[in-house]
Amino acid sequence: MRIRPDETSGVLHPENLTRYAARWIDPDPAVRDVVDTYWHVRWHLDEGEVVDQTIVDLPAVTLTVEAGDVPADLVVTGLHRRAWQRRIAGSGDVFAVRLRPAGLAVLSALRPQDLADATTPLTGGIDDGLRALLARIAAAGTPDDRARVADALVAERLRAHPPSPAHLLANEVLDELRSRAYRRTGTPLAEHFAVSERSIQRALSATLGIGPKQAARRIRLQEAARAIAVHGDDDLAEIAVELGYADQAHLTSDFRAATGTTPGAYRRQLRQLAGQRQSGNAL
CATH class of the missing domain: 1.10.10.60 (Homeodomain-like)
Incomplete structure (x- = not known):
């Protein structure tokens, strides 16, 4: 389902959403205690064009699988006290898992304070379990395939680590x-x-x-x-x-x-x- 410019997305200058081919993907109801929504964006800008996209995000931690002209392939974004910017250039593709408040503790050993005001590449040693989970999601082909793989992996984690x-x-x-x-x-x-x-x-x-x-x-x-x-x-x-x-x-x-x-x-x-x-x- 396309993300419309008149929806609450947190994107300032929301007309850019049409350029990014942005869309929501609903999670399985069985993982709703962990996942608020999945979203996917894909872009291809003209050579030399750069968009500094400002975001006022929902109070949520977001996990992303990224490819193309992006800072890193697996990323976790914490809560920001102020609006923050993502520089967009070239071509890229992002699949995201926006977590509900209970979600981080189910999927990760990281605390929200560890992630505050930061977009952190999941390099080795930061949280190897979370990195492995995102890598398995990344291995799926289409955004819809990734959502279904994420559903299965999150459901597995929920059974092992139910939220308090x-x-x-x-x-x-x-x-x-x-x-x-x-x-x-x-x-x-x-x-x-x-x-x-x-x-x-x-x-x-x-x-x-x-x-x-x-x-x-x-x-x-x-x-x-x-x-x-x-x-x-x-x-x-x-x-x-x-x-x-x-x-x-x-x-x-x-x-x-x-x-x-x-x-x-x-x-x-x-x-x-x-x-x-x-x-x-x-x-």
Whole structure:
């Protein structure tokens, strides 16, 4: 299923998704405690062309199998506190496994703190078990074949290392935070899940390396970037209110801190790029 520019993908300048032939691949329901989604991108840029793609990612660890003009063949990407950039040039192909919070402990000995703010090549000695798993996925042919191999390997790991109740709680908390992105009020998380606030804090810290406030902020930033890109004429103050910010100034401050630019400047970039594309198509 193609990733549409109007979906929540975390990709700033989401029109690039059409150039990358980006698509989602659903995991088997049996591995949903570990895998949020698979995705695949393939690109072929003109000689000398470089795209610095900015990403505001979901609070998640992502495993990738890569080929072509890429930094490494097997990679694990941790949570980033700010938007981060991936330089894209030449030709390449990436198959990714985006994990749910419980997933890292099932598949790896690495901790989320080991991976924070980094994209780490899985060289020998970092996590040989995880490297072997990704190598087996890489050996499959098509992206769909890789997804099915990943399903089988993850299911095998799940049987050997089932997630703890605390890690499953982290899954549920992140799902709830994603569902609340456009809700201004709601039952406190601790009350909603009938646990203590400390239990929620510990669950997310152990699986993501952050707390619920930081996770909620990241989710809102993803939605803010999507809303600005998709609803280009909507008032920024209205977007801020819909996403639960106190006001437009709060949205602007949060967006600038994460991406290095303001919502207004980002909107102007999008319009400028759209105008350039239209001019190019008219030639």
